[in-house]
Amino acid sequence: MDKSIYQILEDEDIITLYQPIVNLVTGDIMGYEALSRGPEWSQLFSPVAMIQEAEKQGISYELDYLMRKKAILNLKNIDAHKKIFININPNFIKNESLVYGRTLEVLKEKGISPNNVVFELTERTMITDYPAFNEILNHYRLQNYQIAVDDVGAGYSGLRTIQEVKPDFIKIDMELIRNIDEDPIKEALIVAFLNFSLTTNIRLIAEGIETENELKKLIELGVHYGQGYYLQRPKKEFIPLRKDVLETISAFNLDRDELNIFSDPKNMIGTFVGTSCVVDSEITCREVKELLEEGYCEGVCIVKNNKPLGIIMRENLLYVLSTQYGHSLYANKKISHVMDTDFLMVDYHENIADVSKKAMARERSKTYDIIIVTKNGTLYGAISINQLLRVLITVQTKMAKEMNPLTYLPGNIVINHVLKNVIKKNKRCAVIYLDLDYFKPYNDLYGFEKGDMILKNVADLITRVVKTKFLNDPFIGHIGGDDFLFVIEADYNKVKKVCQEIIHAFEQNRQTFYTKTDYINGYIISKGRDGVEQRFHLLTLSIAGVHGPMEEFGNVGQLSQYISQVKKEAKEILGHAVVINRLNE
Secondary structure (H helix, E strand, O other): OOOOHHHHHHHOOOEEEEEEEEEOOOOOEEEEEEEEEOOOOOOOOOHHHHHHHHHHHOOHHHHHHHHHHHHHHOOOOOOOOOEEEEEEOHHHOOOHHHHOOHHHHHHHHHOOOHHHEEEEEOOOOOOOOHHHHHHHHHHHHHOOOEEEEEEEOOOOOOHHHHHHHOOOEEEEOHHHHOOHHHOHHHHHHHHHHHHHHHHHOOEEEEOOOOOHHHHHHHHHHOOOEEOOOOOOOOEOOOOOOOHHHHHHHHHHHHHHHHHOOOOOHHHEHHHHOEOOOEEEOOOEHHHHHHHHHOOOOOEEEEEEOOEEEEEEEHHHHHHHHHOOOHHHHHOOOEHHHOOEOOOOEEEOOOEHHHHHHHHHOOOHHHOOOOEEEEEOOEEEEEEOHHHHHHHHHHHHHHHHHHEOOOOOOEOHHHHHHHHHHHHHOOOEEEEEEEEEEOHHHHHHHHOHHHHHHHHHHHHHHHHHHHHHHOOOOOEEEEEEOOEEEEEEOOOHHHHHHHHHHHHHHHHHHHHHHOOHHHHHHOEEEEEOOOOOEEEEEOOEEEEEEEEEEHHHOOOHHHHHHHHHHHHHHHHOOOOOEEEEEEOOO
């Protein structure tokens, strides 16, 4: 027989299921979301049905607390370092019984640290008083709880909530994830969230991943974490991910590295990591203090089975041990008792500049903490902020030498590196050359300053159009003069369409390059290469390229020679031209 909502509360008849939140780079389970259900086979099994009935009876808070309590008490055999995401209605966060520690008492009963608990704000109603709400949130943050905003992109979970709450995690609503592999608008929105997360150090969790293609797209874009039926359905027990799911995540990350052929592998953070101070979680605080006092490292990484668990910085450990009772309390305890589990961990393949942004976006107290680097899910090493900044300066100086000084696009050294990779990895892509027709007579007539302005305009135009349409690291370079190059991975029709969009955008700007008279005439009078004045057409674009598997070419010289022939065809066409040859497809 169905129980009433009152009977459910009295009997505490709540089932808790746990769904893993997965690191989309390593395949590790970062934590679990606790999902409450009513009695099995009853009309109130659904959490929505329970919540609606509780609201109807005026006992919503009691149900909310019971679900939270059971989510903690039902934890069995969970790794102590996994995070537990517990749903909480913002309307009840101000309730006195919540503020004064009912949840904390339950956590103590299970031996769980608040540091591993994330309150997930499920906004069923709008937050109307943010100052008062944040005052309560700060109470929880002081106890080391973390905060997530759920269902971002739906309902009330909007940008203002993120701005006001400043959460540790943003959970992207499943409606934005559904069929993201087929929807460029959704893809662009996720990229915007990723850029936002990079500067704020807020981590993204994609909810509701249900297909392999959705997972692949999210990994390509660089989303940090994911959960959904494809990864694992909610369960009462804590079980590892299936082997085929782990293999799929690993394969897609390898594909992502392959896709990112345009970034110099010498700029990956892993190439700069040297020997780091690593200690086992069983070592004592006294032993770590002695190690740090030798001065070889600013902090240490604490590991278990070569998996990073936390860090401790020299000054933090010395502070803990120097307090009135600190030495007697902690000197002989394991370092894991005082380690910081909220640390920056990055993958070996991440770009040095991206890692620097993440490091600088941390809260002020953590700005100088060491950064942990992993490879294939295990510890690879660590790098200090001093080392990171020195390396970044070196890399940026080197990059500046390889950039075109006018447009700041990569120059010929980088272009050759990219084309070598395209051929070596046999990428199925498009290599496109673009140049301006009649640029020399224009430059002679209007002057170099005006000519440089046009080259900058074209560089910006190509960058804007190509990067808007292709979010997965397209490469754009400036060969020199009025010659540009870009490399993109897409089907032939989409490549051709983008080339036509570049021409259309150029055409809309072209009037601004000329005097009113010249533009109306449709030509200029300037000197040719023989020094004789003659008419020249207004500037046009010739776009030429090749699309298909690059194994056709043995080296960059053969590829360039082939495209030179295509460029001749394009140049013979009067006006704007797009000629892209297709290889054995």
